[in-house]
Each structure stands twice: as C-alpha cells, then as structure tokens.
Amino acid sequence: MTELTRMIATKAVSPVEVVRAHLDRIAALDQGLRSFITVCADAAMDAARTAEAAVVAGRPVGPLHGVPYALKDLYDTAGVRTTGGSRIFADRVPAADATVVRRLAEAGAIVLGKLNMVEFAYGPEGLNPHYGHARNPWDAATHRMAGGSSSGSGVAVAAGLTPGALGSDTGGSIRIPASLCGITGLKPTYGRVSRAGVLPLAWSMDHVGPMTRTVADSALMLGAIAGYDPADPSTSVLPVPNYLAALTGNLKGLRVGLLRSFFLDGAAPVVRAAVEAAAATLAGAGAVVDEVTLERVDLAGAGSLAVVGAEALAYHAELLRTRAAEYDPDVARRLRVSAFISGLHYVRAQQVRALVRDEVDAALARRDVLLAPSTPIVAPAVGERQATLGDGPVDVRSALLRFTRPFNFSGHPACAVPCGFTEGGLPIGMQLVGRPFDEATVLRAADAFQRLTDFHTRRPVV
Amino acid sequence: MTNDRIDLDTLRRGAQLAGFAWSDTELEEIRPQVEAALRMLRTLETVDVGGAEPTTHYRTV
Numbered sequence: 010m011t012e013l014t015r016m017i018a019t020k021a022v023s024p025v026e027v028v029r030a031h032l033d034r035i036a037a038l039d040q041g042l043r044s045f046i047t048v049c050a051d052a053a054m055d056a057a058r059t060a061e062a063a064v065v066a067g068r069p070v071g072p073l074h075g076v077p078y079a080l081k082d083l084y085d086t087a088g089v090r091t092t093g094g095s096r097i098f099a100d101r102v103p104a105a106d107a108t109v110v111r112r113l114a115e116a117g118a119i120v121l122g123k124l125n126m127v128e129f130a131y132g133p134e135g136l137n138p139h140y141g142h143a144r145n146p147w148d149a150a151t152h153r154m155a156g157g158s159s160s161g162s163g164v165a166v167a168a169g170l171t172p173g174a175l176g177s178d179t180g181g182s183i184r185i186p187a188s189l190c191g192i193t194g195l196k197p198t199y200g201r202v203s204r205a206g207v208l209p210l211a212w213s214m215d216h217v218g219p220m221t222r223t224v225a226d227s228a229l230m231l232g233a234i235a236g237y238d239p240a241d242p243s244t245s246v247l248p249v250p251n252y253l254a255a256l257t258g259n260l261k262g263l264r265v266g267l268l269r270s271f272f273l274d275g276a277a278p279v280v281r282a283a284v285e286a287a288a289a290t291l292a293g294a295g296a297v298v299d300e301v302t303l304e305r306v307d308l309a310g311a312g313s314l315a316v317v318g319a320e321a322l323a324y325h326a327e328l329l330r331t332r333a334a335e336y337d338p339d340v341a342r343r344l345r346v347s348a349f350i351s352g353l354h355y356v357r358a359q360q361v362r363a364l365v366r367d368e369v370d371a372a373l374a375r376r377d378v379l380l381a382p383s384t385p386i387v388a389p390a391v392g393e394r395q396a397t398l399g400d401g402p403v404d405v406r407s408a409l410l411r412f413t414r415p416f417n418f419s420g421h422p423a424c425a426v427p428c429g430f431t432e433g434g435l436p437i438g439m440q441l442v443g444r445p446f447d448e449a450t451v452l453r454a455a456d457a458f459q460r461l462t463d464f465h466t467r468r469p470v471v
Numbered sequence: 472m473t474n475d476r477i478d479l480d481t482l483r484r485g486a487q488l489a490g491f492a493w494s495d496t497e498l499e500e501i502r503p504q505v506e507a508a509l510r511m512l513r514t515l516e517t518v519d520v521g522g523a524e525p526t527t528h529y530r531t532v
Contacts, residue, residue, distance in 0.1 A: 314511055326490070349482075349489075350508070360525045361523075363523040363524060
C-alpha cells in the first residue's frame with residue numbers, strides 16, 4: 010500500500026488501473042478461495058475514476074489516495090450489506106459507515122468489497138457454512154484453515170486480491186489468520202481504534218486493526234484509522250503519532266523479552282525453532298534479548314471464556330431466542346453454553362484480567378517488546394479437530410487461541426508477522442507485544458525484522 | 472454446580488433462569504461443553520485476586 014500510494018501520487022500508475030487489476034484478480038480467483046462475501050466492483054471503479062481525476066487535476070489527496078482495500082464483513086458500510094458472516098444478517102444494509110470506514114474514505118482509500126469471516130466472529134478456525142470456508146492459499150492440494158475469525162482478510166491479502174484489509178480481533182482473530190496465511194496483522198491497544206459501527210462479539214475484548222503484507226502498510230492504515238471517536242467512549246484522547254516515521258529500521262538497544270514458558274514451550278518444534286531464529290535475528294541487529302515468564306497468562310483462557318461468552322450471549326440473546334435455527338450450529342452451541350456462565354464468573358474474570366494486565370505491564374517495564382509465537386501450530390486441514398504438540402494431542406480450536414487471547418485479555422498491542430515456513434511451505438507466525446498505546450515501537454521492531462528477512466515477500470501460488 | 476457431572480434438570484433450570492426455553496435434546500447436546508466450561512471457569516475461583524478491582528479494558532486516557 011505504501012508503494013501504491015507513492016506510485017499513484019507520482020502518476021506512475023492510475024487508481025483505475027490498480028482497482029481494475031484487483032477486481033480482475035478477485036473475479037479470476039475468488040470462486041476457489043472464498044475470501045469475499047460481497048464485491049463492490051461498480052462502486053470501486055466509480056471511486057477509482059474520481060480518485061484518478063483528483064490526481065490529474067493536482068488536487069490535494071489523502072495518505073491512501075486511490076489505494077484499494079477490503080473489509081471484514083462486520084464493518085458497517087452505508088448502502089452495502091453487512092452480514093457478520095451470518096444468514097441472519099444476509100440482507101442487513103446499514104445506513105452509515107463505521108467510523109474507521111469513514112476515516113479510510115477520508116484518507117482516499119477505495120473499498121473493493123466485504124470479506125468472509127466466521128459467523129459473528131465467534132471462532133478461530135476460519136470456517137463459515139453459509140458463505141463457504143475460505144481457503145488458505147498456501148496449500149493447493151489440501152483445503153487448509155485460513156484461521157479466523159478474519160479468514161477472508163487473511164486469504165485475500167495473502168493471495169493478492171487486495172493490498173490490505175481490516176480485520177477484528179477478540180481472541181486472536183487478526184493475528185491467527187495472519188499467522189496461518191503468512192501476512193502481517195496488527196491488534197492495536199484497546200482504545201486506540203474506534204469500534205463504532207463494528208458488529209460486536211465481546212465489547213470489552215474486541216479490537217479493530219489492519220491486515221497487510223508488510224508492517225509499513227499496517228502502519229499506514231493504522232495512522233488513518235486511529236484516534237479518539239466520540240461515538241466510541243472507550244477510545245483514547247492520546248494523540249496519534251506518525252507511525253510510518255517510527256519505522257527507522259533501528260534495533261540497537263531494543264529490549265526484547267522472549268516468552269518461553271507457556272509460549273515457546275507450548276509450540277510445535279518447527280514453530281519454536283522459527284521464533285528462536287527470529288529472536289537471534291533481532292539480537293544480531295543490536296536488540297537485547299532476554300527471557301521472561303508470565304506466571305498468570307494461563308488464566309487468560311478461562312478468563313476469556315467467561316468474558317467473551319457472557320458478552321457474546323448478551324448481544325445474541327434475542328436472536329438466539331427467535332432465530333436459532335439460522336445460526337451455524339457450532340456457533341449456536343457455543344452461545345448456548347454461555348448461558349451457564351454466572352455473574353460471579355464474569356466479575357472474577359475481570360478481576361483476574363487486572364492481574365494479567367499488571368503482569369504484562371511489569372514485564373514491559375524493563376523491556377520494549379515481548380516476543381512469542383502467534384499460534385503454536387501451522388494451518389491445520391479443514392476438518393482436523395486435534396493437533397499434536399509435545400504433550401500429545403490438543404484441541405485445534407484451543408490451540409489456535411492459546412497465544413493470542415492473553416493480549417486481548419490484557420489489552421496490549423500486538424503485531425503478528427511471518428517468521429518462517431515449514432518444509433511443506435506453510436507459513437509460521439510470531440507476534441511482538443508492546444506497551445499500551447506504544448504501537449510505534451511494536452511496528453518499529455516488526456518492520457526492522459521484515460527489513461532483515463524475506464518471509465513477508467513470499468507469495469503463494471494461486 | 473461444583474461437580475463435573477451436570478444432570479439434565481440442572482441444565483433445564485440454568486437455561487430457564489437465563490430466559491431460554493431449550494429442548495432436552497438441545498441441552499443434552501451442549502452438556503459436555505457446559506461441563507468442560509464449568510471445569511475451566513472453576514480455575515478462576517482458585518486465584519487469589521486480593522483487592523484487585525474488576526477491569527473491563529485497558530486504562531484509557
């Protein structure tokens with residue numbers, strides 16, 4: 010996106026050419042990939058022509074002028090249906106844009122369409138029986154999970170159907186598909202980006218963020234969407250820094266805490282080796298790497314279950330009473346289970362949340378970022394329910410969420426980037442976690458890693 | 472609901488208290504997941520939370 014922005018501004022390429030090329034690619038490939046629910050071809054071409062005219066006329070343009078992107082289908086888009094990945098909302102057409110959609114439009118970005126996702130964002134595998142299971146583009150022979158819940162965002166970016174996308178992350182829904190699809194995904198600090206006009210899964214755990222090929226592209230998108238929004242009272246009034254300017258490539262003296270216990274120790278050997286190699290790469294460029302343990306992080310699983318379950322059921326209660334048969338049966342089951350979470354569980358989880366948050370804060374008091382795998386496993390095949398780790402078989406769903414949800418629970422910013430590939434060619438992801446509202450340092454570290462490696466430049470054959 | 476095993480009557484009462492009229496078949500279907508969830512949630516009760524006040528999200532400014 011950063012490159013397209015430069016090329017459009019210098020008239021090296023026209024927004025019309027860029028948008029048409031992406032629409033052609035979607036038309037050619039998405040029947041098999043199932044990454045889009047709705048393609049906005051006509052509106053995108055109209056916007057591209059308007060953008061082109063502005064460039065030709067020499068009018069002032071925004072930081073993403075003429076650059077296309079796509080959105081997970083839970084962002085409200087005025088006049089364009091927003092399904093939440095559900096049949097129940099198949100004909101739901103919002104009257105207004107979500108705040109972040111409006112901000113990206115003001116920056117000049119052009120919407121290509123709305124992306125596939127797990128129904129109501131409730132699941133990490135990336136499956137959707139209503140609109141088709143998005144296909145991970147890294148394995149042509151086997152239908153592998155894209156990861157979720159922002160499955161379409163992961164696939165569309167990895168396959169080059171869009172240069173960038175918006176995802177949302179309640180337990181890892183940006184970072185899990187980023188990890189499984191070999192792209193970059195940023196979950197900002199809770200309160201950094203507005204959730205107004207975004208269908209909720211769990212209000213206190215939902216985070217909005219970009220999914221792109223490079224960290225620089227995520228920095229560009231974050232700069233356009235971050236900042237206080239009166240329509241979302243949880244947003245911070247802290248000023249939004251220039252994230253692109255923070256990408257200096259300098260790692261000298263950066264203090265990196267490598268999370269071994271629970272994280273590296275709980276990952277598949279191939280994932281562990283890739284993240285250890287990444288730590289060595291960072292250290293080789295001047296970062297100071299030590300190991301750190303978060304003693305209470307294993308409580309995030311139970312805590313998230315209580316918080317996400319209770320909040321999700323509160324949102325869905327009426328629909329579950331009246332239209333249960335239209336839900337994905339798997340999602341309906343999980344919502345029903347949540348009826349047995351008590352008020353005591355919910356409040357105790359929020360108390361535990363304070364402890365986990367304080368522990369992550371303490372680890373970051375003497376370090377700039379923490380480093381961990383994004384997921385303990387690489388993309389499983391669709392239908393695979395168990396994966397094998399060191400201690401034996403583990404449930405795929407729990408495994409996918411294990412390393413990401415602690416930082417939804419704590420609210421800290423985390424950026425997932427590719428850090429290796431298996432012998433079979435499947436991507437491996439790692440995440441860098443930073444201090445609250447210090448996305449600039451997280452992005453600087455992640456970008457510097459990408460300057461030292463080429464994992465983010467590799468493309469699947471589709 | 473402190474034992475691992477939850478009987479159907481308990482499930483019925485729980486659903487009813489939450490305002491849902493689910494059939495016995497629907498309740499039987501979720502029984503293993505409810506039992507697993509409650510086992511997991513019980514770990515929260517073992518944590519010494521001291522005087523920690525519940526927080527719903529990160530301190531925002």
